[in-house]
Amino acid sequence: MLYRVFDAAELPALVSAFMDGYEVVAPVKRGAHYSFEAISSPDEMDLAYDTTLASPKRYFLPPTETLMRYNAATNEVADFQEEVVPRVIFGAHACDINAINRLDLVFSDGRYPDPYYKARRAATLIVGVSCSPDSDCFCNLWDADEARFGYDLFLHRLGDKFLVSISSVEAANILESAVDLRDATNEDRIEFRHATRARQAAFNPDIPEIQDVAMLMDAFHSDPFWEELGSKCLACNACAAVCPTCFCFDIQDVLDPDGQTGERQRIWDACTSPQFAVVAGGHNFRPTGRERVRHRMYHKLNGFLATYDRMLCVGCGRCVKACKADINPIRVLEFFEKKGAEGAC
Template sequence: MLYRVIDAQDLPGLVAAFMERHEVVAPVRRGSKHVFDVISSPDEIDLDYTTTVASPKKYLLPPRETLMAYNAETNRIREYEAEITPRVIFGAHPCDINAINRLDQVFLESPYADPYYAARRKATLVVGLSCMPDDTCFCHLWDSDEARFGYDLFLQSLGDRYLVSISSVEAANILEASCDVREATDADRIDFRHATRRRQDAFNQDIPDIQEVAMLMDAFHSDPYWAELGGRCLSCTACSAVCPTCYCFDIEDVLAPDGKTGVRDRIWDSCTAPQFAEVAGGHNFRPDGRNRVRHRMYHKLNGFLAAHDRMLCVGCGRCVTACKANINPIEVLNFFKAKGSDDALDAEGDPAGTQAKEA
């Protein structure tokens, strides 16, 4: 990894250089909140934010995208070729970069890579930015408070300057051409360590650090707690809408008014929606909030880990804010704390014997 230092005053020039050949998406203020949006000037960017309302996921996996067009009369299909825009996601925090890495595992590293996601990902540069957590952040518990890969540049703020981690040639060339770049000194590295320590000390200590969460999800799979938690669920799907790693989708055929032609779209879906697990004939494999909420948490904290060696949740805390019924991973951690994580495994027995799960 290559490290360089630039002055904070050079940042607008870096953004402007990216804008010459790319669409730049960055955090901007909307009222009292921040969102990722396309900018037309570096002056629109507001990097002084903790968490945006939603992640930049939609620029890689749109809420709705057309996969193909078809003609019902001739029974012919035509693959839909979307125009892929060269893009820079600027100012993404480590949790969002780690979320993109999770999406890469699903859509790029599976046996059948998704060509639509792959085309957008290939055309996208990611510029990361260091951050300070607020009370709802728990990314440090899932090892998502640092971005070790998945970015082209990463900017660590050192006050009047940035320590820049460089991991792609294209981004390095733009950095060199637009900024006064210099090598990091011992003083820069010392300030970096201090900044890292301040971030680590700033996390909410009231959020319990529970070990072996995946095993506990197995051990307490049948606990009455899930009925209580699921009973609160409003099925609004806000949690999935703001989550940077939710990737479930539905396929919808949209017929034109003439009844002859149409398109097939992929649209975001949510496992907390009542109809998500409903199949032909009307049977619903997860008919109530208990089963739906438990399934969502189990996938985030156990199932994805078993398949990909990391939690699907990155601890960004967006669902903590979005859910009006107070259903989120922090609540699950508090439940495990109340049970006593060490004693719980002894009381419940070996979780390896609880692998048979309800659908």
């Protein structure tokens, strides 16, 4: 891993250098909120954001995508050929980079790699940027507050300069051509340590830090808490829409007006949807809100961990803001804290 320093005033030049050969997607302010969007000028980008409404996930796993086209009259099937755009995700926070790393485990590194996801991932460079947590962030609890891999460049803001971590040759070449790089000094490293400590101290201390969450998910699997939580669920799926690691999908065949040709689409789905676990014959394996909410939390905090040795939740806090019924992992942590206090009495 290489570390270099450049002046913050040169940031627009770096963005412009990427725009010469890539579509650049960056955080843009829209009203009171931020979103990742393709930009046409460095001036549109705002790196001083707390969080975006949704993650960059849709640039790897779109909400709707065509997998193939078919002709029912001739019984012919044709793979759908989508143009994959060389792209840079500029300004991703560590939690979102860790979320992409988790998606990679499922769609790139698994037994059956997904060719659509892999093509987009291979064509995308990721430039991360350091951040300060807001009151809903708890990425530090899941070891997702630092990105140790999964990026090409990572920018740490230190006053009027950036300390940049370099992990790919392609991005390094663009960086060197765009800005005046210099070696990091001991003073730069000391500033970096101070900035890191300040960020760590900024996390909300009211969010419980619970050990052995996965084990507790098993221990309290039948607790009435899940009925209380599930009864409030509106099944709006806002949590899954904003989550950077939700990857469930449905497959639908969409006919053209002629009734003969059409396309097969993959669309986002969510385990909180009442129809998600319905199978042929009409049986629903999770018919109640209690079962659906518990399953979602179990997958985030236990099931994925058992398979991939890391939480599926990265603690970005988006679901905390999105859920109108106040259902989120923080409430689960508070429940475990309460149970621990009761057991100590």
